[in-house]
Amino acid sequence: MFQxxxxxxESRLEISAGEHVSEQGRETYEFEYKLGxxxxxxxxxxxxxxxxxxxxxxxYTQEGAxxxxx
Numbered sequence: 001m002f003q004x005x006x007x008x009x010e011s012r013l014e015i016s017a018g019e020h021v022s023e024q025g026r027e028t029y030e031f032e033y034k035l036g037x038x039x040x041x042x043x044x045x046x047x048x049x050x051x052x053x054x055x056x057x058x059x060y061t062q063e064g065a066x067x068x069x070x
Contacts, residue, residue: 023048041053042054
């Protein structure tokens with residue numbers, strides 16, 4: 001099913017659930033869909049019962065250690 005949507009065997013989609021509990025007692029959720037080596041789409045349902053979405057840009061230093069910027 002995911003292959004029909006363009007998801008291959010690569011691990012481009014990461015989802016985490018239940019890391020925290022919101023003010024209304026619901027589990028929080030986070031996802032990251034990697035578009036390439038530097039760009040990702042991110043979204044979350046957070047502790048304050050808010051939905052957030054954005055784009056993440058990874059900046060690499062000369063040593064190759066990633067620094068993240070949202």
